[in-house]
Amino acid sequence: MKYWLFKSEPFKWSWDHQKKAGDKGTEWDGVRNYQARNNMREMALGDRGFFYHSNEGLEIVGIAEICKLAHPDSTTDDARWECVDIRALADVPRPVSLQEIKANPKLADMSLVTSMRLSVQPVKENEWEEVCRMGGLDPETLKAIL
DNA sequence: GCCAACGTTGGC
DNA sequence: GCCAACGTTGGC
Numbered sequence: 001m002k003y004w005l006f007k008s009e010p011f012k013w014s015w016d017h018q019k020k021a022g023d024k025g026t027e028w029d030g031v032r033n034y035q036a037r038n039n040m041r042e043m044a045l046g047d048r049g050f051f052y053h054s055n056e057g058l059e060i061v062g063i064a065e066i067c068k069l070a071h072p073d074s075t076t077d078d079a080r081w082e083c084v085d086i087r088a089l090a091d092v093p094r095p096v097s098l099q100e101i102k103a104n105p106k107l108a109d110m111s112l113v114t115s116m117r118l119s120v121q122p123v124k125e126n127e128w129e130e131v132c133r134m135g136g137l138d139p140e141t142l143k144a145i146l
Numbered sequence: 147g148c149c150a151a152c153g154t155t156g157g158c
Numbered sequence: 159g160c161c162a163a164c165g166t167t168g169g170c
Contacts, residue, residue, distance in 0.1 A: 055168060117167055
């Protein structure tokens, strides 16, 4: 399983919206950046992703699951743009802020720090575990809820 | 609201 | 294919 991070401005599409969308999930549409698109093409069903609020909040608030592989983005006719579907899986009990991430030496190489503007990012396994720990999700709890 | 970083576009 | 101009993102 691979791990990812999805960024969204909460006043456009928030974690709350995502949760209300339920288990069917929703298209992660509107991405118009090749690197972000390429990341989505690499995603497999069941891969997990952090849900990050940009602009406002500036914190990781939830964990989502990829529930549909990359397919054409329905919001454009331009065949270049594809997206996956994701669904909300679990809240992060204690949201992890960008500040905390930047302050943690273990997360110095995280894309959120090094490639600030990329909207769909890969997350390494050790980074995933560290952020989960910081967010109050110990491995046992993680196993239980996911 | 500002502005730095960076991706995209388009003229040559 | 280079690179200047431009637009957008996103932290502050």
